[in-house]
Amino acid sequence: DFRSALAVYLSDPASVPSKSMLFYNDDFVVVPDAFPKSIVHALILPRDISITHLHPFEALNSNPELLESIRKISLQIRDLLARELRRIYLKTSALERARQKAFEELEERAISEPGFDPDSEESQALLPPGRDWASCIRIGVHARPSMSNLHIHVISQDMHSERMKHKKHYNSFNSGFFVDLDEFPLDGDDQRIPGVGHVTNGMLKGDMTCWKCGRNFGNRFQLLKEHLEVEYEAWKRI
Ligand code: 5GP
Numbered sequence: 001d002f003r004s005a006l007a008v009y010l011s012d013p014a015s016v017p018s019k020s021m022l023f024y025n026d027d028f029v030v031v032p033d034a035f036p037k038s039i040v041h042a043l044i045l046p047r048d049i050s051i052t053h054l055h056p057f058e059a060l061n062s063n064p065e066l067l068e069s070i071r072k073i074s075l076q077i078r079d080l081l082a083r084e085l086r087r088i089y090l091k092t093s094a095l096e097r098a099r100q101k102a103f104e105e106l107e108e109r110a111i112s113e114p115g116f117d118p119d120s121e122e123s124q125a126l127l128p129p130g131r132d133w134a135s136c137i138r139i140g141v142h143a144r145p146s147m148s149n150l151h152i153h154v155i156s157q158d159m160h161s162e163r164m165k166h167k168k169h170y171n172s173f174n175s176g177f178f179v180d181l182d183e184f185p186l187d188g189d190d191q192r193i194p195g196v197g198h199v200t201n202g203m204l205k206g207d208m209t210c211w212k213c214g215r216n217f218g219n220r221f222q223l224l225k226e227h228l229e230v231e232y233e234a235w236k237r238i
């Protein structure tokens with residue numbers, strides 16, 4: 001059953017090829033999403049077998065300790081992906097290269113000028129402003145996951161990926177269907193909770209709006225894809 005495809009990572013993480021494994025310890029396994037919906041996209045899987053088949057809302061609402069440990073690791077993975085995103089942009093973004101060059105000049109001065117401190121406030125002021133890369137990464141769960149093992153998405157917000165192929169893909173990350181980890185614990189009357197309400201289907205079927213500028217694309221997925229390409233090019237320049 002495809003719904004249990006993530007189970008292989010849990011049983012024996014050491015045997016997973018390293019390109020399919022970002023990190024693991026006794027409590028978590030972190031893998032790159034096999035069908036990434038953005039430039040960087042990873043999944044965090046708690047290894048505890050007794051909770052792996054819980055609905056994410058139930059797991060995150062009922063267990064403060066688990067929620068806290070997931071918050072902790074998800075921030076580490078967010079920072080890891082933020083560095084990866086920056087590295088990718090370094091190849092494509094003129095601004096990021098200019099910052100890198102200025103940074104290297106400071107490092108060189110530190111070697112050639114005795115007493116020059118590259119970390120001082122005055123030195124750092126010489127660097128062009130950088131982007132807050134961590135703020136480009138989102139952490140959360142789907143209201144109705146398709147995969148049955150408990151997992152948390154860590155994903156850049158760009159939605160720039162050839163694997164992002166239809167409306168449901170897009171809306172599952174860009175509507176209330178995507179529940180940010182910061183929203184937990186949820187209110188007991190949250191209409192997205194199974195048994196409480198039935199709003200989640202509608203969220204996937206609703207209009208698609210650009211995450212960046214808010215423009216409404218209705219049902220026009222191809223237009224949205226073209227627009228995301230424009231946003232991606234623009235994002236590289238700012
Ligand atoms: P869900 O909608 O269940 O929250 O998301 C499941 C995620 O698992 C999707 O983003 C999908 O691309 C990803 N996925 C599906 N099968 C596999 C797999 O075998 N390996 C990995 N690493 N990811 C997978």
Ligand code: ZN
Nearest residue numbers: 210212213214
């Ligand atoms: Zn836009």
